[in-house]
Amino acid sequence: MRRNDHCWSGGVRGRIFAVGPEWGDQLVMALLNRPQTTSSPELSIVAPLYNESQNVRPLVDWILQALEVFPGTFEVILVDDGSRDDTWNEVRAAAADRRVIGLRLGQNVGQTAAMMAGFDHARGGIVVSLDGDLQNDPRDIPALIAKLDEGYDLVCGWRRNRQDKLLLRKVPSWVANRLIRRLTGVPITDNGCSLKAYRRDLLDRIALYAEQHRFIPALSASVGARIAEMPVRHHARRYGESKYGISRTVKVLVDLLTLKMITSFRSRPLVGFALVALPAIAIAGVFGGLFSLTHFGIEKASALVFPGAGLLSVGAALYLFMLGLVAEVALSSERKGSFDTPAAVEVR
Amino acid sequence: MSRPGTLIEPKTVSAEPLIQPGDGLISVVIPVVERADELVNVYRSFAQALDARGQPYEFLLVFDGRITPPAELVMLARQTSRVRILRFAREFGETAALRLGIEKSRGDLILTLPAYFQVRAEGIGALLDTVENGADMAVAHRSPRLDSWLNRMQSRAFHRILKGVSGQQFHDMACGVRAMRRTVAETLPLYGDLHRFIPALAIREGYRVEEVALAQHPSDTRTRIYRPGVYVRRLLDVAAFFFLAKFTEKPLRFFGLVGSAFFGFGALICLILLIQRVEGQGIANRPALLLAVLLVALGVQLIGLGLVGEIIVHLRAPHRRAYRVRERT
Numbered sequence: 001m002r003r004n005d006h007c008w009s010g011g012v013r014g015r016i017f018a019v020g021p022e023w024g025d026q027l028v029m030a031l032l033n034r035p036q037t038t039s040s041p042e043l044s045i046v047a048p049l050y051n052e053s054q055n056v057r058p059l060v061d062w063i064l065q066a067l068e069v070f071p072g073t074f075e076v077i078l079v080d081d082g083s084r085d086d087t088w089n090e091v092r093a094a095a096a097d098r099r100v101i102g103l104r105l106g107q108n109v110g111q112t113a114a115m116m117a118g119f120d121h122a123r124g125g126i127v128v129s130l131d132g133d134l135q136n137d138p139r140d141i142p143a144l145i146a147k148l149d150e151g152y153d154l155v156c157g158w159r160r161n162r163q164d165k166l167l168l169r170k171v172p173s174w175v176a177n178r179l180i181r182r183l184t185g186v187p188i189t190d191n192g193c194s195l196k197a198y199r200r201d202l203l204d205r206i207a208l209y210a211e212q213h214r215f216i217p218a219l220s221a222s223v224g225a226r227i228a229e230m231p232v233r234h235h236a237r238r239y240g241e242s243k244y245g246i247s248r249t250v251k252v253l254v255d256l257l258t259l260k261m262i263t264s265f266r267s268r269p270l271v272g273f274a275l276v277a278l279p280a281i282a283i284a285g286v287f288g289g290l291f292s293l294t295h296f297g298i299e300k301a302s303a304l305v306f307p308g309a310g311l312l313s314v315g316a317a318l319y320l321f322m323l324g325l326v327a328e329v330a331l332s333s334e335r336k337g338s339f340d341t342p343a344a345v346e347v348r
Numbered sequence: 349m350s351r352p353g354t355l356i357e358p359k360t361v362s363a364e365p366l367i368q369p370g371d372g373l374i375s376v377v378i379p380v381v382e383r384a385d386e387l388v389n390v391y392r393s394f395a396q397a398l399d400a401r402g403q404p405y406e407f408l409l410v411f412d413g414r415i416t417p418p419a420e421l422v423m424l425a426r427q428t429s430r431v432r433i434l435r436f437a438r439e440f441g442e443t444a445a446l447r448l449g450i451e452k453s454r455g456d457l458i459l460t461l462p463a464y465f466q467v468r469a470e471g472i473g474a475l476l477d478t479v480e481n482g483a484d485m486a487v488a489h490r491s492p493r494l495d496s497w498l499n500r501m502q503s504r505a506f507h508r509i510l511k512g513v514s515g516q517q518f519h520d521m522a523c524g525v526r527a528m529r530r531t532v533a534e535t536l537p538l539y540g541d542l543h544r545f546i547p548a549l550a551i552r553e554g555y556r557v558e559e560v561a562l563a564q565h566p567s568d569t570r571t572r573i574y575r576p577g578v579y580v581r582r583l584l585d586v587a588a589f590f591f592l593a594k595f596t597e598k599p600l601r602f603f604g605l606v607g608s609a610f611f612g613f614g615a616l617i618c619l620i621l622l623i624q625r626v627e628g629q630g631i632a633n634r635p636a637l638l639l640a641v642l643l644v645a646l647g648v649q650l651i652g653l654g655l656v657g658e659i660i661v662h663l664r665a666p667h668r669r670a671y672r673v674r675e676r677t
Contacts, residue, residue: 082554088675091677092677095677100677101676101677102675102676102677103673103675103676103677104673104674104675104676105554105671105672105673105674106553106554106555106556106671106672106673106674107551107552107554107672109554109670109671110670112670113669113670113671114671116669116670116671117669117671117673120669121673121676207665207666208665209597209661209665209668209670210597210598210661211598251601254600254601254604254605254608255598255600255601257600257604257651257655258598258600258604258655258658261655261658261659262658262659262662266659266662269655269656269659272655273652273655304632304633304637305631305632305637308637308641309641312641312644312645315645316644316645316648316649319648319649319652320648320652323652323653323655323656326656327655327656327659327660330656330659330660330663331659331663334663334664
């Protein structure tokens with residue numbers, strides 16, 4: 001795969017637009033400028049919470065304290081993801097402060113959808129997400145924002161000194177991060193850290209679903225975002241239990257295949273399917289050759305193994321081509337979405 | 349989708365005051381798809397029960413193509429705005445009938461009833477009260493049950509299977525007596541045969557559903573034994589519901605896991621056969637070769653299908669959200 005390098009390089013002089021190479025220059029567009037009303041805050045902090053009743057109060061206090069140095073206006077959006085404990089009452093109590101907004105979801109929908117709920121309600125031009133379990137440190141937020149202002153659309157936290165169990169959390173996460181890096185070419189060390197700062201324009205371009213919060217950097221890069229990473233602090237869990245386990249690493253592997261499909265072949269699925277189908281046809285050719293060699297050669301081999309394997313490959317290849325066409329049909333009926341135009345920066 | 353259905357509206361302006369939406373109007377939606385023999389009686393007893401409550405109400409009777417509306421009800425529909433009759437031009441089934449009824453209804457609270465008696469009309473107030481007291485949906489649960497052990501056994505088996513696959517514990521999903529807020533009714537994805545799963549759908553959408561025990565009607569005790577095809581279809585319904593609930597957002601989780609298991613197993617057999625061939629054993633007449641080839645092909649196809657599913661889901665993602673906000677401060 002071609003690596004989209006100038007996605008995260010900024011600062012070229014001259015009046016040109018820089019776009020990811022995947023779309024070509026004819027798709028250049030102006031920057032989205034979300035109108036800001038005077039009442040909406042400049043910064044939104046989004047924290048999803050699931051059964052974190054003990055953590056709500058300390059989290060809010062910590063965030064408010066950390067943002068005392070922030071010069072602009074801000075809001076804190078606490079999303080209660082269908083908790084079964086006292087979380088919602090704690091959130092309501094915290095929302096006595098006018099800068100804090102509580103959202104209660106109808107049922108437990110998982111971290112990605114809960115984060116989307118927060119993003120959809122966030123009004124700030126800059127949005128920061130963090131975990132509700134006090135493992136991220138809100139004191140890192142100003143630094144993230146400063147980095148964002150250097151000309152990035154997404155700044156990811158990197159838990160350099162991660163305070164989690166080694167075997168259950170750190171090793172699987174290390175492997176997953178390596179795989180994501182290799183597969184997508186987006187050089188982010190820590191995809192799993194929730195502490196991230198986003199520009200509003202970027203959030204309007206990515207719709208996260210299923211369990212895609214792990215893939216935010218890769219998905220953002222695929223719509224043309226400029227991405228930076230910086231080390232952040234990480235603390236061991238104080239209250240409550242971790243909601244992760246090792247069982248999800250298997251699922252992450254399947255999700256990686258999806259990620260590859262979406263990030264690389266979203267706008268041309270037939271190419272993705274053909275990339276598998278063509279080698280299959282080549283293999284079929286090899287088997288065909290072997291068959292003719294043995295069949296017409298000196299040693300008469302059985303007429304089953306090579307032709308069988310060859311026909312199987314041809315069949316699989318044809319099937320994949322057809323699937324690619326079906327995917328194109330699905331795509332062509334949806335083309336008008338806001339999705340297809342990548343982000344671009346006007347370079348002066 | 350076009351909205352089939354003709355509406356019989358009152359021709360003469362009656363003396364009763366015009367009902368305005370928003371003043372606690374209850375819309376009673378009755379899909380009539382199988383039989384209409386008890387319908388007039390159902391209408392009378394529930395109208396009486398609602399009269400006793402003193403809240404304004406309207407009846408929407410949605411007739412599937414095959415069934416002719418009883419003359420008495422057509423007369424009523426011409427005389428009063430309390431009864432409205434909708435009729436499909438051909439058969440569309442119960443789910444479509446329910447949806448049309450919900451679309452055309454004007455009430456803030458929607459009560460769905462079957463066209464025959466399942467519960468006694470007198471108890472219906474308890475169901476409506478539950479919704480008025482804060483639940484998003486209240487579903488009737490026929491209790492105590494008067495019908496035969498065969499009916500009860502079938503029902504119990506169905507609910508046990510449902511609980512096994514979805515984890516939701518219901519007692520009487522087959523009972524069509526349900527009360528819900530208008531917003532709930534409008535957001536439910538009603539298509540195919542999903543009307544059977546309305547409470548489960550509502551829970552999946554993040555709504556609060558409560559079961560209310562209502563006395564079973566004596567005429568509901570007929571022993572029900574269906575053709576085997578009906579049971580098969582019911583099981584397929586459960587399977588489809590389970591699949592939709594778990595994998596709508598991530599089809600590759602399903603197809604990919606099954607597909608790679610097939611593929612891996614097939615590849616393993618291929619490898620073993622290859623080793624045996626290298627050692628000099630003939631493999632051309634081995635059935636294992638056929639099996640291996642089949643498994644590999646199936647695996648590739650399943651993973652490919654899952655990927656197409658993922659693309660479709662991804663394309664829809666900007667328009668859909670998995671969450672529903674219940675409250676905000």
